[in-house]
Amino acid sequence: MLRYTLKRLLSLVISLAIASLVIFTVIEIAPGDPASFMLGMNAQPETLAALRSELGLDQSKVERYFAWVGGMLTGDFGTSYTYRTPVADMVAQRMWVSLPLALYALTLSTLIAFPAGIYAAARRGRAGDVGVMGATQLGVAIPNFWFAMMLVLLFAINLRWFSAGGFVGWDEGLLAGLHSLTLPAIALALPQAAILARVMRSSLLDILGEDFMRTARAKGLSARQALWRHGLRNAMIPVLTIIGLQFAFLLAGGIIIEQVFYLPGLGRLIFQSISARDLIVVESVTMLLVFAVIFVNFCVDLAYAAVDPRLRGRT
């Protein structure tokens, strides 16, 4: 297990190094100089030079790359060009919207997918199974931002159960905060729930054909008892992997949904920074999201190997 962990850790570090290089390069070749963008067309050359040196733009590319990576490692994500505040503070603030939203959506997706997948597997080939599978086909075909708009139309505009957008903030209390994240979380969860339900079903169906399930039935358990006691536990391994991957996806995928609901999360921060050409913010937030995804994948790999020792031999 130690050898496997070290190997995974090495590949995590290499992935992150390459990812940071790619992001840095893309931002570097972006047209336009942030300093002249900030000061406008009529800036004095001396002012421009002063600002460039203040922002570190007069250093070589290599120096700036290492300054950026070194800073990120110590929690210094740079200073926003437009707001003149540390990017780390902006991220920390926005994180309190994006992270709970992803967790909320993950919870909903799991709560929908588990019963649906188990029900479909237990009713394999019958009307219930066909119904659930049809619904999941539809679930993966619906763009989540369109579904979000439909939720707004129905629950915010017509029924007035929820507000159409914005976030009240956690100061208003946990329930009020969750209430304003409910529609975005449902929109975000829908396609994920459809995928998860399909994985749950197929994983259970694989297990139901195993010898130990037949043994469980032979010793007198009913089909339902065998499913709950032996089937589910074994079917969970692939399902948990998908849940891990989905969390990473929900964190990154939330950026579109945040646009629909005008939520002040990381996604909106990226879009606002793009239009303000605040590239240091775009750079650091992108890196952070990539890190989150790669790190969650890494944890899933380790958890998977801990549960199933056969995997440790492979890479």
Added chain:
Amino acid sequence: MTRSLILGGLLSAIFTVAALLSFIWTPYGYEALNIPARLQAPSMTHLLGTDHFGRDILSLIMVGARTSIVVALVAVGIGMILGIPLGLWAAARRGTLVDEVIMRGNDLVFAFPSLVIAILITAVFGAGAVNAIIAIGIFNIPVFARITRGAALSLWEREFILAARVSGKSSLRISVEHILPNITNLLIVQSTIQFSLGILAEAALSYVGLGAQPPTPSWGRMLADAQTMVSIAPHMALMPGFAIILTVLGLNLLGDGLRDHLDPRLRVARS
């Protein structure tokens, strides 16, 4: 022929025909503004209603289908043209450094949150259909490389490949002449899936303003326009949404149907 093959084929065909037809005919000109007729609900004169500029939504959806199909098609093409040779190469050199480098590179691209990177690319290099194609296409490469390698690896163990090697064929010739024809079905099925994902990705990018730019109509932009109008003209949001859902659903069903039709053994591989 299964039901999903027929239904999926039919839906895909309808949107392809609509897109092709839009080159020579649409009910109304898609650029024709007609302010007095704005925000009309579906009627006999405008089957799917009109938007906030009085443009005919059916015409916009037909031309928008063109944008979606072209972007998704070229993005899948990029993935196939680069991914399949990489996968074949990795399989032919299995176990060597080449294989290792290709597969680790694949893992790396897979690990990136595709949407975030697509947004980064289009944001930095400018919004537009071409950059959207590149951004979506990059993430198709590892998909095709991985599936090609996986299928090719098992073929390399087969007797007929051994016979080809004994007859002195190079691994390049074996890959092209024997491996590739035997995995075509698998690749066709995967390409319909990637095609449907491409349509969804294009819609998402256009929706946030990073896809095709005005005046080129696209489904995602129609939805972005509809967002502020959703309370007074819900049909503006409903119609392009239905277009996306039916197209994606059609392609997914077509993929499922083709898989069962072309090779029943594959049913186990993806369920």
